Amino acid sequence: xxxxxxxxxxxxxxxxxxxxxxxxxxxxxxxxxxxxxxxxxxxxxxxxxxxxxxxxxxxxxxxxxxxxxxxxxxxxxxxxxxxxxxxxxxxxxxxxxxxxxxxxxxxxxxxxxxxxxxxxxxxxxxxxxxxxxxxxxxxxxxxxxxxxxxxxxxxxxxxxxxxxxxxxxxxxxxxxxxxxxxxxxxxxxxxxxxxxxxxxxxxxxxxxxxxxxxxxxxxxxxxxxxxxxxxxxxxxxxxxxxxxxxxxxxxxxxxxxxxxxxxxxxxxxxxxxxxxxxxxxxxxxxxxxxxxxxxxxxxxxxxxxxxxxxxxxxxxxxxxxxxxxxxxxxxxxxxxxxxxxxxxxxxxxxxxxxxxxxxxxxxxxxxxxxxxxxxxxxxxxxxxxxxxxxxxxxxxxxxxxxxxxxxxxxxxxxxxxxxxxxxxxxxxxxxxxxxxxxxxxxxxxxxxx
Ligand code: S3P
Numbered sequence: 001x002x003x004x005x006x007x008x009x010x011x012x013x014x015x016x017x018x019x020x021x022x023x024x025x026x027x028x029x030x031x032x033x034x035x036x037x038x039x040x041x042x043x044x045x046x047x048x049x050x051x052x053x054x055x056x057x058x059x060x061x062x063x064x065x066x067x068x069x070x071x072x073x074x075x076x077x078x079x080x081x082x083x084x085x086x087x088x089x090x091x092x093x094x095x096x097x098x099x100x101x102x103x104x105x106x107x108x109x110x111x112x113x114x115x116x117x118x119x120x121x122x123x124x125x126x127x128x129x130x131x132x133x134x135x136x137x138x139x140x141x142x143x144x145x146x147x148x149x150x151x152x153x154x155x156x157x158x159x160x161x162x163x164x165x166x167x168x169x170x171x172x173x174x175x176x177x178x179x180x181x182x183x184x185x186x187x188x189x190x191x192x193x194x195x196x197x198x199x200x201x202x203x204x205x206x207x208x209x210x211x212x213x214x215x216x217x218x219x220x221x222x223x224x225x226x227x228x229x230x231x232x233x234x235x236x237x238x239x240x241x242x243x244x245x246x247x248x249x250x251x252x253x254x255x256x257x258x259x260x261x262x263x264x265x266x267x268x269x270x271x272x273x274x275x276x277x278x279x280x281x282x283x284x285x286x287x288x289x290x291x292x293x294x295x296x297x298x299x300x301x302x303x304x305x306x307x308x309x310x311x312x313x314x315x316x317x318x319x320x321x322x323x324x325x326x327x328x329x330x331x332x333x334x335x336x337x338x339x340x341x342x343x344x345x346x347x348x349x350x351x352x353x354x355x356x357x358x359x360x361x362x363x364x365x366x367x368x369x370x371x372x373x374x375x376x377x378x379x380x381x382x383x384x385x386x387x388x389x390x391x392x393x394x395x396x397x398x399x400x401x402x403x404x405x406x407x408x409x410x411x412x413x414x415x416x417x418x419x420x421x422x423x424x425x426x427x428x429x430x431x432x433x434x435x436x437x438x439x440x441x442x443x444x445x446x447x448x449x
Contacts, residue, residue, distance in 0.1 A: 007423035009395075009448035010405075010435070012412025017260030017308070018441040022251040026051040026076060026241035027269055028430050029175070029203050030299075032059050032102050034239040036110055037211050038080030039068035040087075040186060041234035045080045049241035049297075052076065055100035055429045062107050065091035066118075076241075085234060086187040090116035094154065097122045099355060099400065099429045102176055104153070105134045109180025112143035113163035113187035121154040125355050125400035125426075131155050133172060134180045140166040141184050165190040165230055169222070172350065173323045175200035175273075178226070182208065182215075188230045197223040200323045201273040206298055210237055240297030242269040246327045247431045248304065249277055250406045251441060253331045255306040256286050257338045257414040259388065263441055265304040267296065276325025277332060284312040284339055312339040314384045319347020326350055329380065330407040333362045337371045338414055339384035349378040355426070356399035365396035365408050369419060393417030402426040406434060413443050420448050 026049040036059065038045030050056065052075070060070045060078070067089035069081030083089070088111050095118055097104035104120050108131070111118055121127065132151025139145065142160030147153060165188040168181050178194050182204050185192025205226060208215050214229040248268045255261035270278075270293065281288060287309045290302040314336055317325075325332070329348055336343035351358040359380050363373045370391030372383035392415025396408040405424050412419030424447075427434050438445050 005425060008425045009420060009422055010409060010424035011418050011420040011446060011448040012409040013418045013444040014415060015258055015413045015444045016442055018255050018258050018263055018443060019261065020263060020441050022263055022265045022437055022441060024243045024247045024251065024265060024268065025053065025431055025433065027244040028053065028055060028246070029102065029201055030241045031056040032106060033203055033207050034241060035059050035063050035070065035080055036106055036183065037207055037234065038236065039063040039066060039082050040085050040110060041082035041211055041236045042084040043082060043236040045082060045236040045239065047078045047080065047239045047241065049076045050078050051241065051244065051430070053428060053430045053432055054098055055103055058096065058098040058100055059103040059107065062095045062097065062103065065093065065095055066111065082234070082236060085231060086114055088114045088116055091118050094119045094121055097126060099123050099125055099426060101126060101129055105176040105180045106183060108134050108157050109138065109183035112138040112157055112159050112184045113141050114159045115161035117156060117158045119154055119156040123400060127153045130353055133174065133177050137166065137168045137177065137181050138184055140168065141188055163188040165192045167193040169195040173198040173200050175204070179204040182226065182228050185228045185230055186213065186232065190230055192228045192230060194226045195222050195224065198320070198323050199224055199273060201271070210298060211235060242296055242299045242301045243267045245269050245274045249328050249331045250410055250431070250434065251438065252288065252304060252306050253335050254410045254413050254438065254443060256281065256309045256312070256335060257387070259308050261308040263306050265306065267301050268304055270300040270302050273324055276321045277328035279321065280315065280317050280325065280332060281335065283315050284335070285309060286312060311387055314339045314341035314343040316344040317346065322347040322350070327403060330358050330362050330403045331410060333366060333380060333382050334407050334411045336382035336384055337366055337390050337411065338387055340386050341384055343382045343384065345380045347378060348380055354401070356401035356404055358401065358404065361397065361399050361401060361404045362407065365394070365404070368394035368396060369411060369415060388414060388416070390415040391417060392419045395420040395422060398423050398426065400426050402429045402431065406431065409445050
C-alpha cells in the first residue's frame, strides 16, 4: 500500500551525464496476471522476474486469501499453487488491493463467477477510482456488486452461483475491464466474447492461451472480437516476466534530456500493444537503438541504448496511439517540456481516472516549474522550452501516484533549479528500486531535507 504512511519528500537536481546499465523491474501487468492465472491453474506455476512492487505483492496476498499457495523463493522467483478455475475459497477478511486498479479489477473478475462473496478496498487513491466499469459487465454474468456512491470502493462482490457467458463491447478502451470480463468468463459455461474497438494491451489473451485456455482474436469491422471458451482446466506454467516498458520509460527519458547521457536498458518488452511511447519519441528525434531483438517468455524484447538527444521536436501524438502508451503520458510531457515547439497529446481522457487525474497533476506541476501547458477534458498540450530550458524550482504534488512522482524527479534532473515532490513513497508500488537505480546512473535524487 502507499499513501498511508508518512509522506517522503524527495528532490532531484540538475545532473551530469547519466551512464551505465539500468536493470528495470519486471512488467507490472504481466506480474499481476502470472499470480492470478497461476492461482486459477491446477498445480504449481513458477514465475521468474516478478515485479516485487507493492501493487503485485498485494495481488499475491489476495490470491492467498482466495486459497492459492503463493511462495517467494528468492528475488523475483515465486511459485503459485493454484486451486483451479472455479476453485477459489471465500476470503475471511476484506481484500485490500492498496494502490492497484489492475489488481482489484482483475481479481473482481476472477472471483465473480464463483459462488463466494468478497469485499474489496484500497488506499485513498484507489477508493476514488471508478469500479462501475467492471461491476457492470460482471453483473451480466450474474454477479452482484454493492459499492459506495459512484461505484467506488469499498465494494462487495457476490459471485454468480450459476454464471452465464457474456458478449460485451468495451465502452472504454481498458485492458483492465477486458481482462476482468475474460477472467470471469473462465468459470462461465460456453463462450464469452469481448469486443474492443481500440486495441489495448494483450497480456491476458497471450497468457490465457499459454495456460491452455481456448481463446481466439478476430479482427473485424467492429474491432477485435475476443472469444474465450469457458471452464478450461488451466495448466500451470513457467512464466518469465520481461522488464516493464512503462518503468523503463523513466531512465530512458531521463537519458534523453540529461546532456551527455548514454545508458543501456536491457531486456525491455517490445509487445506491440505497449510501444506507443517509443514510436512517439522516435518521431520527436530521440536517439534510441533497439539492440538484440529476441523473444523471452512469449514476449518480444530488446536492449535499449539511449543517448542524450539534444533538440527534440514537439509533435502531435494521435489519439489512436493513446491505449498503447496510456501510462507514459506523464513522462512524455516531461520530455515535451525540453523539446522545441509544441507537443499535443489528444484522446487522453482516461488519464483522468488513473492513480490520480494525471492531466491535472502534470499540468499543475509543469506550470509550477515554469512550463506553459494547455488542457481540456481529453487533451494535454505542452509548450517546449528546449534542452535545458525548463526553470524548475518548485515542489510538485504527486497525489499518491507513482508515475507522477517519478516524472517530476526526472524533470528535476535537467531543469535549471532543483525540483521536489511532496511524496515519493508511492514509487514503491511499481518501481521500488527507482531512486537507487537512478543514483547508480549518476542522477542526483535524494530525500528532501
Ligand atoms: C493495465 C491497464 C491500463 C494501465 C494499467 C495497467 C493492465 O489500465 O493504465 O497501469 O495491466 O491491464 P486501463 O485498463 O484502465 O487503461
